[in-house]
Amino acid sequence: MAPSTADITAVVPARNAEDLLPRCLAALRASNLAEVIVVDGLSTDRSREVARSQGARVLSDEGRGLPWARTLGTREAGSRYVLLVDADVVFAEGQVAALLHECVSGRYDALQAGLRSVGGPGYWGRALAHHHRTGRSRRWFGLVATVAEREVMLRTGFDERFRSGEDIELRWRMRRAGMRTGVSETVVVEHRFAADTYAFARDQFLMDGFGMGRMIRTNGWRGVRLAVLPAAAAARGVLLSLVHREPRWVPYYAAFCGGNYAGMLQGLRR
Template identity: 30%
Template structure:
């Protein structure tokens, strides 16, 4: 059962004794931020664990690979000649990794000193069917409660109130404690924009977020790696869903904390984001969901696209993006359906049983996070 049949190829692994844990960081045009991530990894309190750091440079244009090579000679650097996206970049790193545990970490995430040891401790103490343990990912910015008259900067409307970014603020907001999938087919970050001190989630979560997670290598040997066709977004939801179908579970470690500069490498208002986010949501459903859920979500996307095109209720560029999404889904459909059949043949859990873990959309809807420029 695999994503895009990307094998865990032994010849690609780093020579020498395998460490207890390999940390994979995929970097793209990250010359101004990857150093902070790698400095924090240098400062990890490992408690006797052995750790190797692998950085995959995804054909950056800003000298990211040279920054890593000059400043961090202990890091194993993989230079990709092309940008393979988050999915393909992590696959390149995963194929180099030896040892039982692999940590994935975003290049714009700063781990606290005990992050790696706590994640590895959590998964090594967990039951063998736990394939992944997600960290607590907080937004890097600090916040204070909003006051009347606040109208610029980073403004947040969250489940617990409204906030403004403030370096002296005492409020930390959650980015994610794992991924959940809603009954309407959308994947969302659990805890998004909740106050950290008030977020008390269950230990188990539907899936992991690839920004900061430890994976059990033996589980990847069963289900395969990320699906290269996804490029970016929803690749972690797809892999989580496949793990669920194979009988594995995902948990969360509250004490393993990273601080994440959300959206540093791709802005959520961009066409790049809108295309991959919408398309990959549909691809996950085609591969992994029951026929009923997949068909309902695909039909809704088609009807909504037709409606906004006729009513001109959204900019023409958004309609063109949605049409590109549909065209790409049609192009990829034959191989996605072949992967779906392969997943179904080896599944240990039925698709219907996995879908019982999906959650209903919140009546309040997701929180909002926006930058408002000063005049």
């Protein structure tokens, strides 16, 4: 018998996500999953209460970070498949079933939904969404909205040394192991940003850069090519902004580039 959404447990890491969780969890609940597990990262807001009110089982990562939260939720899942979902993602009706069908029929070891990023009305929210919609990274496999067999994820594992950039690290390990991963072009989910401020955007840049710095330290010469990614992405973004007569995005790409390299230096040192 073909697997169904009743064979899936959603694992949702969350930290101070009370504003994001209602829509995320309501959509998952409507998808008729086996269970929804929210792994709380020592939130100081009402994230745990919101999760319980939506029918989710709530666990704590005890401050050990995102990779451990995903490991814990996956271990606790009692179903054949897990759906790793960030709190800022919203699945539309039927999309979980469609993603599972594509994963199984395409013989993927893990398949991520495509992302349609949306930001707030302010400059930084709109700039982040614009970058995510137009950048090449939108085609890179990650863990934002990803379905996989539970045993595959447990066997592969998540590296706890990576508080950020763990999706890159996992993608590289899965490729080296000959596993098939991908990003769906038919199932595209809504991806929101938690805030619309420069401080939020800079934190994103620093975390991404830190993850790349850790990747370079961990992988040696194989990871060196990551050092050029922020500059290449910023140059591409600036060029496209000018070609499309949208110079308003140029300051964003300058901040993106500087923030990523600042984070990378921190990752190389630690």
